[in-house]
Amino acid sequence: MNKFDALFEDADDIFGGTPQSKYWDISKQISDDLVQFEFDDVIMRLAVMEKMLMKIHGEEMLDKIIKNYFYENGDEIELHKKSIYMELAGKLIYRLAD
Template sequence: MSYAALFEDEDDIFGGSPRSKLMDVIFNANNDIVRQELENFIERVAVMELILEEQIGENIDRAIDNHKNAHLDEAGIKTKSLYVELMGAILSQSE
């Protein structure tokens, strides 16, 4: 899912960047919920790394860096989307 439209005017929507708002949520939300969502996120990254290793070999760091450098704008938008996605997952379980 892409949240690109939310980033057109970050300061008006978030009162800061998606990264800073995620940090606010992480440090203020229920600790058990944050731990569970971070575990889910890390597990998902682990599976993605396994898929990449199968497709491109063991040197995935270089492949990731090359792809990021070739697609800087898209990588930035995706990064912001992941901040918002993780924040939403935490907040949707909070009181």
């Protein structure tokens, strides 16, 4: 069994599970270099967003604002988080094909 067979063991189950679990399943099948590259991209995006928010709200208020926003919009954030996991899994699969 080669290292990618686990992705295709059950054609009906490839999209089973949560977006988070599928991302981690896929990431385990791909070289560490590709996963690290994509993770670094996520951290870069996070850093940019934090800097943008800090310019508006200040560094001290950032955590409080984020926690309050999540409290008020938790369901929407969870849906968006799932969407991001699916996007990241797609990027890993795309990189695999390169």
